[in-house]
Amino acid sequence: MTMNMKVEGIRKGMYLATPFFLQNGTLAIPMGTKLEERHILFLKKMGIKEVEVSITPVTDELSVEFIQNEETLYRLIKEEFRVLVKDSLLNYSNILSRKHVAHQVADNLLHEIAAKKYLMDCLLDIKSIDSFTYRHSINVMVLSLLIGSALGILGRDLYNLGIGALFHDIGKMNVPKDVLFSEGKLSDQDKVKIEHHTVHGFEILIRLPDMTEEAAGIALMHHERINGSGYPHNIKEDQIHLYAQIVGIADVYEAMTTERKYRRAHNPLEIMEFLMGNSGILFDEHVVKSLLESVSIFRIGSVVQLNNNECGVVVQANPSLPARPVLRLIFDRHHLKVRKQILIDLAAQENTTLSITRVFG
Numbered sequence: 001m002t003m004n005m006k007v008e009g010i011r012k013g014m015y016l017a018t019p020f021f022l023q024n025g026t027l028a029i030p031m032g033t034k035l036e037e038r039h040i041l042f043l044k045k046m047g048i049k050e051v052e053v054s055i056t057p058v059t060d061e062l063s064v065e066f067i068q069n070e071e072t073l074y075r076l077i078k079e080e081f082r083v084l085v086k087d088s089l090l091n092y093s094n095i096l097s098r099k100h101v102a103h104q105v106a107d108n109l110l111h112e113i114a115a116k117k118y119l120m121d122c123l124l125d126i127k128s129i130d131s132f133t134y135r136h137s138i139n140v141m142v143l144s145l146l147i148g149s150a151l152g153i154l155g156r157d158l159y160n161l162g163i164g165a166l167f168h169d170i171g172k173m174n175v176p177k178d179v180l181f182s183e184g185k186l187s188d189q190d191k192v193k194i195e196h197h198t199v200h201g202f203e204i205l206i207r208l209p210d211m212t213e214e215a216a217g218i219a220l221m222h223h224e225r226i227n228g229s230g231y232p233h234n235i236k237e238d239q240i241h242l243y244a245q246i247v248g249i250a251d252v253y254e255a256m257t258t259e260r261k262y263r264r265a266h267n268p269l270e271i272m273e274f275l276m277g278n279s280g281i282l283f284d285e286h287v288v289k290s291l292l293e294s295v296s297i298f299r300i301g302s303v304v305q306l307n308n309n310e311c312g313v314v315v316q317a318n319p320s321l322p323a324r325p326v327l328r329l330i331f332d333r334h335h336l337k338v339r340k341q342i343l344i345d346l347a348a349q350e351n352t353t354l355s356i357t358r359v360f361g
């Protein structure tokens, strides 16, 4: 996961997430460089205030048209895919057993993609839409695998869920770019064109050898909602395949947790409120519950405030009651620093009146 950081805060060993160019266009520090003292000093000397860094290795964005050799391209794609999956797992889950299953399925999936040119072409098609959609697709795949495994989906079925999740937005490649990336208000006609990515996606996937109808159906139905308010066919409840329901919620959750050009990421309380509020309305209750059990909404290390004004740092997630993690108290209700180690288990009986009201990050 990358973040913008003030140059003063950068430590050696972090990775540069975007290339740093001099004003004359010369590449000074390539993207992915493991930063050393001399790089940090150089950035300071150049008067740079902030750069984008990552604590995990980042690979360079692959520019498909500049890589002539297919073997090199495939190798780089595989490396990049692995890094993005690892990043995504790190970001979304701290339940080891689920992480392990999702990781294994993602790995099998990558092997199959690398062995079948038509699947590699699909992956390249998604990359060609834009790097944002590519990352989003991998995150949605990882989230769907976590939710699927929480729902007891196993083996080849989980694989089919994963591949459908990875390619759920492939139909966007057939939507005109000026419509897809339009930042203004969309006309009704353009909205229809965007919504049609679901049908395009199904048509692309169903023609591929070995692609099951369930996997292709994910592309078609991932924007349907159980109350019939979705698209393209306004179908309801179990008319929407379970896999498409899983990918649908993973898609929305990923979008809410990721910062976009035009808005910040939603905070965990807003996300929780949205999911709980729409459980049984837009999304099936079991699917919402499985998502909440699978992801760490309040991340370990984030600082939160309680309704009694105390502040604590999240030290342990609670998969069955995600809104009630274990905190270590850092400030008491009078905002005085707490020196002793005091743990507050929000799921404990004596703490039922307490709730998280604010998240600081």
Ligand SMILES: [Fe+2]
Binding pocket: 168, 169, 197, 222, 223
């Ligand atoms: Fe979509």
